[in-house]
Amino acid sequence: MIRRPRRNRKSDSIRDAISETKIHIEELIHPIFLTDGKNIKSEIKSMPDYFRLSLDFVLKEIEECLKLGLTHFILFPEIEESKKDILASYSYNQNNFYLKAIKDIKTKFPETVLITDVAMDPYSSDGHDGIYENGKILNDETLGILGKMSLAQAEAGADILGPSDMMDGRVLYLREILDKNNFKDTSIMSYSVKYASSFYGPFRDALNSAPKFGNKKTYQMNPGNSKEAILEAKIDFDEGADYLMVKPALHYLDIIYQLKNNFQIPIVCYHVSGEYAMLKFAIKNNAIDEKKAVEETLVCMKRAGADLIISYYSKFYAENFIK
């Protein structure tokens, strides 16, 4: 035999030296669930070992992460039911604790890269990402709200805005509003290819943000479609997005791969709450080994083409695998 591929696998050092895919800590993004108040750390039932935190705990968490080398954070708010309305107006209210938290985090830790969520659902009494009227989502009317929300977040000091709503035309709409208001350096990480996935369930538990009627299939994508993924990504690229995201990650590695090969800007994948829960519950039941499973999972996302990975396992990965 002339070709013996096993020769290149014969020791740890050889395997390490020729391994094609390595994750660098800078490529990991750590999600944080922020809740109003003080001294609150409440575990999310469907996401064991993951918590909603009040700002005091968030600041401690960020300090710990920075020590590990994690610099990128994506922040999501849990909003009290009494503050929700059909137009998500609390999202740009000047007293909004989420906006204040952005300011506090950026003041205390200017070196962080803070990514926000732009969508109506956590603030909407209907739980939808757009204005919901007579069973329909009003796309163009929603843009105005996303614009106000984005400006408020940019003013608070967010580095990168993450529109996760899947309305048509929102990247250009937000880019123009940001530019007009002198936020030319505020970036847009677009949730370009976001599927209508069952794997967002635990996230909706965490924020109590599930849609009260219907589902999100008129704006989020059909899991069986991939041509549409390229179309969505192309539109967002042309509208000025700085990053393109694929979400969820694991069942959509082919989509990550296609975007990586078609677009010359960073591709982000979101390893979502249900994907975390799947691993965590299997681990809690001793079906799989946590360290091995997490390492394999994240490395495969990078191999598929993700430049950046948002994962509830980012901190665990940093603690266990970054030398």
Ligand code: PBG
């Ligand atoms: C809000 C939003 C969702 C997620 C991120 N931003 C939920 C949804 O679209 O219903 C899901 C993330 C996760 O499951 O970890 N639009």
